[in-house]
Amino acid sequence: MKVFILGGGKGTRLWPLSRENFPKQFIRLFSEYSLFQETVRRALELTSQEEIFVITGKRYEWLIRSELEELGAENVNIVVEPIGRNTAPAIALGVKELLRLETPPNECILVLPSDHLIRDENAFKDAVERGKNIAKKGYIVLFGEKPAYPETGYGYIKLHKELEKGVYEVDRFEEKPDYDKAKEYVKDGLHLWNCGIFLFTLERIVKDYMEYMPEVNLNLKYEEFTRSFPDFPDISFDYAILEKTKKLAVVKMEAKWSDVGSWKAVYDNMEKNGNGNVVIGDVDAIETENSLLLSQGNNLIACVGLKDFIVVGTEDATLIMRKEESQRVRDIVKHLKEKGDERAVEHITSFTPFGSITKLENGERYRIRKLVIKKGKETPLQMHHHRTVHFIILRGTAKVRINGSERFYHENESFFIPKSIPYKIINVGRIPLEIIEVESGEYLGEDDVEILE
Amino acid sequence: MKVFILGGGKGTRLWPLSRENFPKQFIRLFSEYSLFQETVRRALELTSQEEIFVITGKRYEWLIRSELEELGAENVNIVVEPIGRNTAPAIALGVKELLRLETPPNECILVLPSDHLIRDENAFKDAVERGKNIAKKGYIVLFGEKPAYPETGYGYIKLHKELEKGVYEVDRFEEKPDYDKAKEYVKDGLHLWNCGIFLFTLERIVKDYMEYMPEVNLNLKYEEFTRSFPDFPDISFDYAILEKTKKLAVVKMEAKWSDVGSWKAVYDNMEKNGNGNVVIGDVDAIETENSLLLSQGNNLIACVGLKDFIVVGTEDATLIMRKEESQRVRDIVKHLKEKGDERAVEHITSFTPFGSITKLENGERYRIRKLVIKKGKETPLQMHHHRTVHFIILRGTAKVRINGSERFYHENESFFIPKSIPYKIINVGRIPLEIIEVESGEYLGEDDVEILE
Numbered sequence: 001m002k003v004f005i006l007g008g009g010k011g012t013r014l015w016p017l018s019r020e021n022f023p024k025q026f027i028r029l030f031s032e033y034s035l036f037q038e039t040v041r042r043a044l045e046l047t048s049q050e051e052i053f054v055i056t057g058k059r060y061e062w063l064i065r066s067e068l069e070e071l072g073a074e075n076v077n078i079v080v081e082p083i084g085r086n087t088a089p090a091i092a093l094g095v096k097e098l099l100r101l102e103t104p105p106n107e108c109i110l111v112l113p114s115d116h117l118i119r120d121e122n123a124f125k126d127a128v129e130r131g132k133n134i135a136k137k138g139y140i141v142l143f144g145e146k147p148a149y150p151e152t153g154y155g156y157i158k159l160h161k162e163l164e165k166g167v168y169e170v171d172r173f174e175e176k177p178d179y180d181k182a183k184e185y186v187k188d189g190l191h192l193w194n195c196g197i198f199l200f201t202l203e204r205i206v207k208d209y210m211e212y213m214p215e216v217n218l219n220l221k222y223e224e225f226t227r228s229f230p231d232f233p234d235i236s237f238d239y240a241i242l243e244k245t246k247k248l249a250v251v252k253m254e255a256k257w258s259d260v261g262s263w264k265a266v267y268d269n270m271e272k273n274g275n276g277n278v279v280i281g282d283v284d285a286i287e288t289e290n291s292l293l294l295s296q297g298n299n300l301i302a303c304v305g306l307k308d309f310i311v312v313g314t315e316d317a318t319l320i321m322r323k324e325e326s327q328r329v330r331d332i333v334k335h336l337k338e339k340g341d342e343r344a345v346e347h348i349t350s351f352t353p354f355g356s357i358t359k360l361e362n363g364e365r366y367r368i369r370k371l372v373i374k375k376g377k378e379t380p381l382q383m384h385h386h387r388t389v390h391f392i393i394l395r396g397t398a399k400v401r402i403n404g405s406e407r408f409y410h411e412n413e414s415f416f417i418p419k420s421i422p423y424k425i426i427n428v429g430r431i432p433l434e435i436i437e438v439e440s441g442e443y444l445g446e447d448d449v450e451i452l453e
Numbered sequence: 454m455k456v457f458i459l460g461g462g463k464g465t466r467l468w469p470l471s472r473e474n475f476p477k478q479f480i481r482l483f484s485e486y487s488l489f490q491e492t493v494r495r496a497l498e499l500t501s502q503e504e505i506f507v508i509t510g511k512r513y514e515w516l517i518r519s520e521l522e523e524l525g526a527e528n529v530n531i532v533v534e535p536i537g538r539n540t541a542p543a544i545a546l547g548v549k550e551l552l553r554l555e556t557p558p559n560e561c562i563l564v565l566p567s568d569h570l571i572r573d574e575n576a577f578k579d580a581v582e583r584g585k586n587i588a589k590k591g592y593i594v595l596f597g598e599k600p601a602y603p604e605t606g607y608g609y610i611k612l613h614k615e616l617e618k619g620v621y622e623v624d625r626f627e628e629k630p631d632y633d634k635a636k637e638y639v640k641d642g643l644h645l646w647n648c649g650i651f652l653f654t655l656e657r658i659v660k661d662y663m664e665y666m667p668e669v670n671l672n673l674k675y676e677e678f679t680r681s682f683p684d685f686p687d688i689s690f691d692y693a694i695l696e697k698t699k700k701l702a703v704v705k706m707e708a709k710w711s712d713v714g715s716w717k718a719v720y721d722n723m724e725k726n727g728n729g730n731v732v733i734g735d736v737d738a739i740e741t742e743n744s745l746l747l748s749q750g751n752n753l754i755a756c757v758g759l760k761d762f763i764v765v766g767t768e769d770a771t772l773i774m775r776k777e778e779s780q781r782v783r784d785i786v787k788h789l790k791e792k793g794d795e796r797a798v799e800h801i802t803s804f805t806p807f808g809s810i811t812k813l814e815n816g817e818r819y820r821i822r823k824l825v826i827k828k829g830k831e832t833p834l835q836m837h838h839h840r841t842v843h844f845i846i847l848r849g850t851a852k853v854r855i856n857g858s859e860r861f862y863h864e865n866e867s868f869f870i871p872k873s874i875p876y877k878i879i880n881v882g883r884i885p886l887e888i889i890e891v892e893s894g895e896y897l898g899e900d901d902v903e904i905l906e
Contacts, residue, residue: 016755284788286781299752299766300789300796302469304774304781311773313752318771320764321757328739328757335737336753343753360813361823366847368821368889370814390867392843392891394819412893414843414867436821436891438845440865 001108001132002202003043004094006087007036007056007064012333013261016317017296020345025115026063029266029280029294036114037067040076042121043112046128049075054114055094057084062353066374082229088240089232091198092216093225095205100222105203108135111237113196117269119256127166127253131199134167139249140208140242141199142170144192145257150182153261153327155194157250170248173238192250195257198237205241212244262326263310263319267292281313291323297348315348354379355432366440371425373398373433378426381452387441389417391425396433399426422452454561454585455655456496457547459540460489460509460517465786466714469770470749473798478568479516482719482733482747489567490520493529495574496565499581502528507567508547510537515806519827535682541693542685544651545669546678548658553675558656561588564690566649570722572709580619580706584652587620592702593661593695594652595623597645598710603635606714606780608647610703623701626691645703648710651690658694665697715779716763716772720745734766744776750801768801807832808885819893824878826851826886831879834905840894842870844878849886852879875905 010023018024025036033041043052054076056064061080068076079097081090091111098109110128118124131141144157153176160169173194177185185191200208209216216232217225233240242248258269270278270292277288281295288306295301297315308323321328336344349358354377360368373379373396381401391400392414399408400415401424408428409415417423419441427433463476471477478489486494496505507529509517514533521529532550534543544564551562563581571577584594597610606629613622626647630638638644653661662669669685670678686693695701711722723731723745730741734748741759748754750768761776774781789797802811807830813821826832826849834854844853845867852861853868854877861881862868870876872894880886 016753284785286784287778298769298801300469300770300794302770302772302782302785302789304778304785306773306775309773311771313771316751317753317755318764318766319755320759320762320773322759325740325757329755331739332737332755332757336755341753348751358814360821361811363847363887368813368823370821388865390845390865392845392893394816394891394893412841412843414869416867434816436889438847438889440845440847 001047001051001110002098002103003047003052004091004109004111005036005039005043005052005054005114006090006111007054007060007114008081008084008090012330014263014266015329015333016314016319016343017294017312019343019347021059021350022063022347023060023115024260026060026067030117030260030269033071034067035117035260036064037071038118039112039114039116040068040071040073042118042124043110044073045121045125046110049073050077053077053079053094053097055079055081055090057081059084063351066351066355082226085229085232086234087237088213088235089216089229091205091237092209092213092218092232093229095202095209096218096222096225098202099206099218103202105201105206106136107202108132109200109202109205111198113259115260116195117256117258117260119258119269120254123253123255124257127251127255128199130164130167131249131251134164134249134251135199135201135204138201138204139247140204140245141167142242142248142250143195143197143199143257144250144252145195146252146254147182147186147191147193150179150186151193152176152179152182154259156182156185156191157194159190159192159250159252163249166252168250168252170250173243192252193257195253196259198242204247208241208245213240263292263312263321263329264323264326267310267323317343353377354427360436365442365444366438367444369437369439370394371433371435371437373425373427373435375427375430375432379424381422381424383420383422383450383452384417384439384441384448385420385450386443386448387439388419389423390438390440391415391417392436392438394434394436396427396431397429398433398435399428400424401426454500454504454563455551455556456500456505457544457562457564458489458492458496458505458507458567459543459564460507460513460567461534461537461543465783467716467719468782468786469767469772469796470747470765472796472800474512474803475516475800476513476568477713479513479520483570483713483722486524487520488570488713489517490524491571492565492567492569493521493524493526495571495577496563497526498574498578499563502526503530506530506532506547506550508532508534508543510534512537516804519804519808535679538682538685539687540690541666541688542669542682544658544690545662545666545671545685546682548655548662549671549675549678551655552659552671556655558654558659559589560655561585562653562655562658564651566712568713569648570709570711570713572711572722573707576706576708577710580704580708581652583617583620584702584704587617587702587704588652588654588657591654591657592700593657593698594620595695595701595703596648596650596652596710597703597705598648599705599707600635600639600644600646603632603639604646605629605632605635607712609635609638609644610647612643612645612703612705616702619705621703621705623703626696645705646710648706649691649712651695652704657700661694661698666693716745716765716774716782717776717779720763720776770796806830807880813889818895818897819891820897822890822892823847824886824888824890826878826880826888828880828883828885832877834875834877836873836875836903836905837870837892837894837901838873838903839896839901840892841872842876843891843893844868844870845889845891847887847889849880849884850882851886851888852881853877854879
């Protein structure tokens with residue numbers, strides 16, 4: 001079995017922990033691993049690294065590589081979308097990749113979102129096994145979680161007749177019902193939450209794309225296919241394929257699945273203390289109940305008298321809201337984006353191909369950052385015309401190329417880069433290289449970083 | 454007239470904006486000046502710089518000097534208490550200073566706390582003028598603000614008969630009445646808030662100290678007096694003198710006085726927007742009313758659905774509480790102190806004799822700070838045995854003494870200090886000297902800073 005992991009996603013709903021450049025799937029809240037890593041771990045219970053394909057945008061590629069490395073899962077495949085598109089083109093790209101690799105037509109493909117939570121992994125594994133049987137019979141298989149409470153934010157699947165034990169034909173889909181309807185659905189036993197997980201054989205899905213989404217021409221050569229990718233309609237797999245295909249089945253599961261799509265959902269899925277609080281990080285709470293209190297970095301959260309609140313503090317922002325208004329975080333992110341506020345987009349630490357960059361201080365004529373260059377990685381060869389740069393090695397050993405000549409620098413040594421001189425820093429050591437960078441000059445914009453290779 | 458400004462005070466009640474090392478009087482909230490600076494400005498309306506004496510502890514001396522410099526008030530006198538004591542010893546120290554300067558016995562002395570707010574300065578000036586007349590007649594004069602609402606956190610003065618227009622004899626004091634009593638006091642017109650402002654002649658107060666607090670021997674030589682200071686009883690001026698003295702008067706005023714001793718009081722004394730919110734700094738508020746929303750440094754405050762809240766975010770902590778629970782901030786600071794949390798004591802920027810130090814990052818084997826050395830100031834000559842230090846000049850010109858020899862360093866140059874080598878940095882330029890300091894070594898404790906002069 002092949003597994004596609006959809007590694008896209010937005011950073012709006014769990015702001016300020018998630019950011020546009022650091023969406024929900026990379027958050028570490030529920031375990032020591034990110035939701036993305038948990039998804040990979042789940043996939044590795046079902047198949048081997050080489051059978052897994054992460055489909056993602058250029059923007060997250062390095063982050064995903066780093067997360068896979070951390071798991072020792074470097075052999076997982078990464079398929080980079082030429083441009084950000086919806087799930088229908090993304091899955092088609094994965095399918096095209098399998099065709100290129102001459103995968104047998106009866107091979108099963110399991111499609112997993114990377115930002116959901118599944119707390120009962122055995123129940124999920126069982127469900128996939130049941131799904132495989134029915135997929136082999138030519139069905140596109142969905143996975144439906146038995147509703148635990150009347151959630152109005154999810155899509156529901158109405159069941160038709162049972163095909164096999166715990167596997168049903170689909171009657172119809174219903175998006176985000178009102179509360180009364182949702183309550184009915186929990187009771188009637190005929191509705192399941194649509195988990196956005198799909199399973200099908202390669203030949204089934206190729207046929208469906210040909211028939212229902214002919215703009216996506218899987219017969220093109222690989223290079224032509226990726227070249228035409230930006231022209232594919234920006235629509236979801238649900239809309240393009242599921243709503244049209246003939247043979248649709250759903251596997252019922254009770255895997256404690258959640259899309260954790262709001263801070264309220266995060267609260268609901270975490271362990272509470274005696275006061276009903278979820279407390280993470282540096283928090284001092286007095287007379288506070290049924291609240292999510294989360295502190296990250298150096299932002300102590302001290303609170304008095306909160307009931308049913310969400311408080312999330314990070315290095316550069318703090319969100320405070322009533323739990324039932326969880327959805328409004330979207331409005332906040334919208335305001336920030338309108339104002340061009342970087343805090344909608346990035347944390348103070350951002351990830352790059354070579355490691356990470358943490359902003360420490362910005363002055364009028366200087367900028368101080370901490371760089372971490374991972375073992376075996378290097379910065380691009382670059383040059384600045386309006387700034388000089390001092391580097392001080394905090395930890396590790398660097399090979400530095402300045403104007404063509406090379407030298408080694410060790411912990412606690414420093415070096416200086418004049419204006420208009422090309423340089424590159426390579427971590428030749430066995431541990432991460434940590435460096436302080438002090439840039440200084442009359443102009444510090446990103447467009448004075450001339451990349452030379 | 455001489456003015457004493459009492460520059461002590463704790464940093465508990467307006468945490469996290471105030472800290473133990475940065476108490477309330479240094480906060481800038483109500484104007485571009487701190488409460489301390491506003492107090493000095495008020496005093497300068499009444500007398501000249503040379504007649505003003507700030508009485509304060511060693512801990513705040515440099516901060517006070519810097520605040521005075523900013524006002525161009527370098528000729529204001531600073532009297533440093535040998536050890537932190539209550540107001541009775543502090544005022545006695547000021548009195549001893551006046552005796553040393555051979556001040557005439559009939560000179561008036563006005564004593565002002567440095568952390569109160571007075572919004573109607575003319576009403577205050579008037580009150581002081583009235584007070585001077587009565588002080589000259591041998592009274593100790595208090596100032597009482599007409600209560601604007603039933604405050605239970607203040608002390609009240611009950612009036613006896615009127616001595617002159619708007620000046621009364623004192624019947625008795627009442628500390629923090631309950632709400633019903635406070636309501637009565639607002640109505641009856643016989644009670645005033647005790648503002649903690651005193652006015653008396655030198656001879657009157659010397660007599661009273663001799664009689665009511667003989668442990669404070671004003672006849673000792675100045676050096677002996679300061680040497681015996683630590684043995685003085687740690688009691689308030691109210692308790693030591695006011696409750697015992699015979700001739701006590703109170704000037705009634707309506708100067709919009711507040712001790713701004715809680716976040717609620719801060720809210721009450723500030724201008725609100727249409728939703729009844731006080732908004733300062735980087736704030737995004739949705740459906741929020743009657744709240745104080747304050748952000749300092751890089752800590753965006755985003756909130757949804759708050760009513761009657763206090764939210765105060767700083768670089769390293771965020772306080773969130775219901776307005777009516779303002780007093781509980783004390784408990785938070787207590788918890789932090791019990792845990793040894795530095796955030797009870799200091800901001801990430803702290804003030805030193807030479808300028809300021811801002812913590813940027815702490816690693817296991819390194820520490821990064823930004824130093825600002827003011828024009829004409831210098832660091833002490835110092836030496837470390839367990840760390841080396843890199844310095845990079847961001848702005849300004851430094852004269853650096855390393856192991857006895859001196860060199861100049863300019864913007865964008867760097868220098869290195871090996872272990873066990875004495876060094877000193879002097880700002881010889883005309884602008885503040887800004888430097889990045891990267892310390893690195895096996896031990897970074899404060900006790901490996903050996904001061905050599």
